[in-house]
Amino acid sequence: MPVTASGQFETALPAALRPSGFDSAVAGEDAWIEVITKMDTVYSDLVESQTLLEQQNAALEETQRFIANVLGAMTDVLIACDLRGNIQQVNAAMVELSGETEKALVGRNLSDVLHDAHSSAAKSFLKRVGLGLVIQDSQIEIRQKDGTAAPLSANGSAIMNYRGKRVGMVIVGRPDGELRRAYRALDLAHQTLTKTQQQLVVSEKMAALGRVVAGVAHELNNPISFIFGNVHALSRYCTAMTQYLDVRHAGQENEQLAHMRKSLKIDAIVQDMGPLIEGTMEGAERVRAIVEDLRRFSSNQRELPESFDVPRLLRTAVDWVRRAERVKPDVVFDVPDQLDVTMRKGHLHQVFVNLVQNAFDVVAGSSNPRVDVNCRVENGKLIVDVSDNGAGIAAENMDRIFEPFFTTKPIGKGTGLGLYISYGMIRENGGELTAVNRGGGGATFTISIPFGETDG
Template identity: 55%
Template sequence: MTPRLPGSHDARDLIVPQLSGAIEGTGDNVWIEVIQKMDEVYTDLVDSQTALEEQNARLEEAQDFIGSVLGAMTDVLVACDTDGRIQQVNPALEAIVGKRERTLIGRPIAELFQEKSQAVVTGFLQTLRSGEGIEQRDVSLAASDSQNALISTICTARRDHRGRLVGMVLVGRPVGELKRAYRDLDAAQAKLTRTQQQLFVSEKMAALGRLVAGVAHELNNPISFVFGNMYALKRYGSAITRYLTASDENKSPEEMKELRKDLKIDQVLRDIGPLVDGTLEGAERVRDIVQELRRFSSNQQEQPEEFNAVRLIHTAADWVIKAQRVKPEVLLDLPDTLEMTGRKGQLHQILVNLVQNAADVLDGRPDGQILLSGARQGEDIVIKVADNGTGISDAHRDKIFEPFFTTKPIGTGTGLGLYISYNMAAKQGGSLSVENRPAGGAEFILRIPADVRTES
């Protein structure tokens, strides 16, 4: 049975009585054919009505969606036709100009703006007709709220399905809001910078704490050497004093000769020069270690200076290895000198971090080896720190230089050492990369310009 629309008459109720007389006597076949055609037409009518209702529902949903989007926008939006007549605005614009959309439809778009901005807005359509693009412009709305009157606008062409220009859409954001957003962004950036600096200092202090034993050993050697030399010099000073006192007492040559032999004055004279030189060397070594410590722990901007990178590599390795419970073997493949100009303290920290990382990987292994090599390649100094550990898994390769990433147990690493080293290298115009060695283990490759004179 064909369904019937509620409250309506079946088309057959109206047509059949009229046709019955006309076709009377013409035969049952004709009558059946007419009824069948009517059923087909009626079915098509019902299907069309159903499809129309579905399309109308979808259209209402789309319109509600577009309305919700326009209502959620904080930027102002105006759409107009090719004559500059307003076709639609959003609630954000209504709030600024203090007028409802129904009172604005059909009005010239220029009426929304202050007199000094009207020519700019009306010129947008002419520019779009010529096919040119429109740059971002600042214009002033005719608004009671002067704080939101100035807006930064973007204007684009609106075209139909055939590509013909049918109007334009103008979108603008209050400049006051932009300024607030920029201020918030600047504040967030400043906070991030401060946090990064604090993290750098924290990691530096953590590294220094791990190196205390090695640094103490480095200081103990030259200090012990200085103390030993000073005690010897004190004895030598006493002997020379006794000899000179005896000379002032007009002792006989034989007595002076015997005293000279007893006090070993000739040996004192031979040893005093080397003792003084050795003492000075020990004191200078202490001074250098203290300066390196200050440079390592300093949070001040460091200026480029000339230095020998080979000596810096030795120092970094000594500090780290002497603090290890099980000391890995250190193999060196270095020239006598690698003179360069750069930030010595930053390079020292990078090297300490790399050697410490290798030592941590080899912790507890009796056969652990760390290979340090360096050479000049063109305008760069290339330093490599390799180990014979397990290497880096593919899952960790892309994360190795990320902040706070670490494979160490909780409480044994900050995950900042390699991240800081990577950024320090980049700030000096260099790079830090890592590769797995064919024989096993990992190799970190530090490339730094041999002459760094620009500020980071």
């Protein structure tokens, strides 16, 4: 038996036997059923929409909380306003800087929170806000509650609506006081770094000086001994000359004077006096030059350029290092007889000593140790090569040899500062220090540096 939508059983009566009004009653019931069905559908859609709305609302609240937390955590000042400059939102940093509450700030105009809205900087700032233009490092002053001004370095960009039209500005600023503190901290760090680098240079100088002091002491001992020997001889000669002159002044006979002159060897003394004095002066000059080189080498003062002979300085550097070595490698010079340049002599001397010492260390223990020193002028530059016939520089170390504290020497044999300091000194004088491996083995360190004057 058929069942209607309302759940009633429909009687299958012939049309002729159905009571009057039966069909219209059935039609009205169908209409109500359809309405109820539609209501169920709408209600289901409404429930689904409400659920989705609640989810979106929760997400929106979470986003708002996140934004509020970000704004609260910002140390920089943040102001959001419309194009008329009316403040719509501020963060905690702005509240703290101005000394006003958020409620007191929102709704006010930017010109009201500026310390001097009539200044040229403030006018330019407000004009760019009104036009929605980008603001970069604009220097403004925020009025604090006590009436003082808080300098601010402000940056800003436009707020766009969904149509891409400018509707406001977001302004972010950092108090200049913080920037000044940051700059002071940076400057202090730079000064500390500079001081540390200077101390490293002095330490390396002292280390190098310690390595060569034995050789230099021997170098000083020779001319000093020479001077003392000559002075003692001059002292004896002076005694003889005094005796002779005393007799001469006493009016003795010529025969006696001739005898004394012969016995006291006055003629030989007179002939020997000149060379003795010249030798003494030469020895004293050598001592003076050595002491001056030591003073210049160990000095921590900034020196001025001076004229000097490069080949002589190279030979001095080699002598200093070689005298302190037990096994002395062969040193082959390919240098001009004289090449005068105007540079910082102390800097170049220390670099020469460092490079020569490095070459000597590399060839130590070799069966046929050899160091080549070359000096020349090319295109207005002084070129100095210090080469060795050692094992060369390993490929993995080539990019690190001028780094501070990098060394391949055993502990106690090297500080890792010699090449680093040498590189810095040559760069300070406008030159370059490079290193390459030689084709036949070993390495070459090359100094290329412009010089002021040359006479050779």
